[in-house]
Amino acid sequence: MSRTAVSGSAMSEAVALDPGRLRGRPVRDAWRSFATAARLGWQMEANWTDPLLFFIYSVAKPVAAALILVVMIEVIGGSAGRGLRAFVVVGSALWSFVVSGMAGLAWSVLDDRERYRMLKYVYVSPSAFGIVLLGRGMARLAIGAMGAAITLAVGVAFLGVPLDLARVDWPLLAVAMPLGLVAIVALGAMLAAVCLQTRQESWSYPEAAAGALFLVVGAVFPLHVLPAMAQAAGLLTPLTWWLEGVRQALVPGSASAIGGDGSLWAELSGHATPGGIEITAALLATSALVTLVAATVFRLSERRAKDRGLIDRTSGS
Amino acid sequence: MNALVHRQTAGPREAARWNRGRILANNLRSVAGRAYPRIAGLAREPSWVFFEILLPFLTTSSFVFVYRALAAPPEYVGFVVLGGAMSAFWINVIWMMAAQLYWERDQGNLELYFAAPMDLMSVLFGMAIGGLVMSSTRGAVVLVIATLLYGVTFSVAQWALLLAVFVLTLAALYGLGMVLASLFLMWGREAWHLTQLLQEPVYFVSGLNFPVGRLGFLGAMAIATLPLAVGLDAMRQLAFAGSAVTLGTPTPEVEALILVAMTIVFLVAARFALRTLERLARREGRLVTRWR
Numbered sequence: 001m002s003r004t005a006v007s008g009s010a011m012s013e014a015v016a017l018d019p020g021r022l023r024g025r026p027v028r029d030a031w032r033s034f035a036t037a038a039r040l041g042w043q044m045e046a047n048w049t050d051p052l053l054f055f056i057y058s059v060a061k062p063v064a065a066a067l068i069l070v071v072m073i074e075v076i077g078g079s080a081g082r083g084l085r086a087f088v089v090v091g092s093a094l095w096s097f098v099v100s101g102m103a104g105l106a107w108s109v110l111d112d113r114e115r116y117r118m119l120k121y122v123y124v125s126p127s128a129f130g131i132v133l134l135g136r137g138m139a140r141l142a143i144g145a146m147g148a149a150i151t152l153a154v155g156v157a158f159l160g161v162p163l164d165l166a167r168v169d170w171p172l173l174a175v176a177m178p179l180g181l182v183a184i185v186a187l188g189a190m191l192a193a194v195c196l197q198t199r200q201e202s203w204s205y206p207e208a209a210a211g212a213l214f215l216v217v218g219a220v221f222p223l224h225v226l227p228a229m230a231q232a233a234g235l236l237t238p239l240t241w242w243l244e245g246v247r248q249a250l251v252p253g254s255a256s257a258i259g260g261d262g263s264l265w266a267e268l269s270g271h272a273t274p275g276g277i278e279i280t281a282a283l284l285a286t287s288a289l290v291t292l293v294a295a296t297v298f299r300l301s302e303r304r305a306k307d308r309g310l311i312d313r314t315s316g317s
Numbered sequence: 318m319n320a321l322v323h324r325q326t327a328g329p330r331e332a333a334r335w336n337r338g339r340i341l342a343n344n345l346r347s348v349a350g351r352a353y354p355r356i357a358g359l360a361r362e363p364s365w366v367f368f369e370i371l372l373p374f375l376t377t378s379s380f381v382f383v384y385r386a387l388a389a390p391p392e393y394v395g396f397v398v399l400g401g402a403m404s405a406f407w408i409n410v411i412w413m414m415a416a417q418l419y420w421e422r423d424q425g426n427l428e429l430y431f432a433a434p435m436d437l438m439s440v441l442f443g444m445a446i447g448g449l450v451m452s453s454t455r456g457a458v459v460l461v462i463a464t465l466l467y468g469v470t471f472s473v474a475q476w477a478l479l480l481a482v483f484v485l486t487l488a489a490l491y492g493l494g495m496v497l498a499s500l501f502l503m504w505g506r507e508a509w510h511l512t513q514l515l516q517e518p519v520y521f522v523s524g525l526n527f528p529v530g531r532l533g534f535l536g537a538m539a540i541a542t543l544p545l546a547v548g549l550d551a552m553r554q555l556a557f558a559g560s561a562v563t564l565g566t567p568t569p570e571v572e573a574l575i576l577v578a579m580t581i582v583f584l585v586a587a588r589f590a591l592r593t594l595e596r597l598a599r600r601e602g603r604l605v606t607r608w609r
Contacts, residue, residue: 202368
């Protein structure tokens with residue numbers, strides 16, 4: 001067969017290929033990368049044991065975290081402190097989303113770089129790196145959701161959380177929940193950007209960062225007990241508004257973490273507690289800001305990692 | 318004469334015959350060698366100061382504010398501060414001791430450890446000493462800054478016993494870490510997930526932020542089995558002498574004895590478990606099996 005014939009045959013095969021695959025279909029390709037990464041992430045998180053043990057593992061952490069706070073209230077307040085239980089249990093249940101969501105993306109970087117040493121291959125694959133990380137992070141977010149649901153169920157069944165489905169503010173919940181999840185994923189992307197630059201021991205960094213945010217977002221105590229500067233930091237954090245929105249949606253009329261006597265919010269706004277529209281607007285603004293910052297930080301970190309050869313680095317101590 | 322100086326021998330059999338001094342010197346070098354990367358690594362990447370000292374301090378502060386919101390008596394703030402300081406050691410034990418041999422296997426170092434002419438316990442001691450430097454720094458910073466910032470007043474009547482209890486708690490904690498490290502050697506990803514599971518549930522049953530005696534039977538079980546629970550309770554009794562809120566648990570002297578027993582049991586168990594599991598792992602070919 002002559003060279004011309006070979007190249008002609010190759011040409012005809014190339015023509016037979018789907019040209020869309022060569023050009024790429026951004027949305028479809030991104031979705032495929034995301035779905036595959038999410039499925040892989042779920043397999044990695046869930047297939048190490050049988051379903052029962054996996055379930056126990058998934059709920060033990062958030063339930064124990066909520067019980068620590070419940071016992072603290074019980075020790076001090078006794079029956080008088082029981083009014084705070086719903087506040088604490090709902091905040092603590094929702095916090096499991098934050099811990100899982102922030103850790104998911106960061107741990108994907110560490111998992112793939114330090115343990116499985118696949119990050120360099122993932123990086124050079126045609127899939128967008130950020131999309132793959134988002135997909136991997138979704139699995140942990142799903143585990144966080146499971147933990148949150150079970151903690152709430154335990155709260156309703158055993159700890160007296162007054163959750164009444166007929167009274168739930170569904171529109172507020174429908175708006176606040178996805179906006180909050182976007183903010184959590186954005187914070188996770190920032191942590192992933194940090195972990196791209198750091199060594200193997202960064203496993204605990206997402207939890208440490210989440211723990212620090214725990215102080216200023218009013219998850220388990222109202223912000224007005226904090227100094228004004230810390231309250232201001234809390235008001236600029238989307239998680240504060242997300243927690244407030246979801247808490248007010250699930251248990252309408254429950255104590256506000258943001259407002260109250262002596263709070264910075266009351267001082268600035270002139271009224272005691274924020275309403276649904278104020279919560280939604282603040283959540284939207286702060287989430288958009290955090291997402292923009294996260295995208296910039298991630299891009300800068302990615303560029304620096306590529307420049308300094310950090311993507312295939314492994315470390316230990 | 319230096320025990321590690323190379324000597325001419327008549328043959329390999331004689332070369333393999335080491336005297337006690339040489340064995341001891343070799344294992345001490347192994348301890349120092351394993352501790353070195355952990356200590357040197359602290360200076361090479363300073364980001365840990367922010368993520369492992371400052372941020373955990375803020376987490377501890379959260380629980381201080383929970384008590385402030387509840388208008389709790391001041392000693393409860395002290396309990397949280399002490400718990401926050403001790404949690405640094407627990408985190409270090411589970412992440413950098415218990416799961417470490419599992420990491421080493423994934424990184425390909427484990428087979429080198431087994432091939433090297435040293436006792437694997439030396440590696441574990443080295444990891445413990447290296448890890449202690451980081452966790453002691455974190456614990457001390459949390460204790461000092463939180464004490465100053467939140468105005469915690471300690472009332473210590475028996476300093477010597479308090480120091481002894483602290484040292485015994487560390488010994489028992491790191492002994493437990495060695496046992497877990499041996500167990501984790503047999504496992505794959507279960508080890509990673511178990512590490513996760515050993516945080517909040519253990520904080521809860523150990524009474525990290527409240528007196529463990531309030532948990533009743535569960536608290537008693539924790540005092541009998543978990544060094545963090547018994548050590549923390551003894552230290553609280555000694556650091557806040559005369560406080561009525563720590564009543565309902567054994568005296569610090571009894572708890573010190575429990576810690577002595579735990580230390581001995583954990584160290585012996587670690588040695589036994591390491592040998593047994595090393596044999597099992599060799600038989601089942603798990604020493605070099607990665608990424609399970």
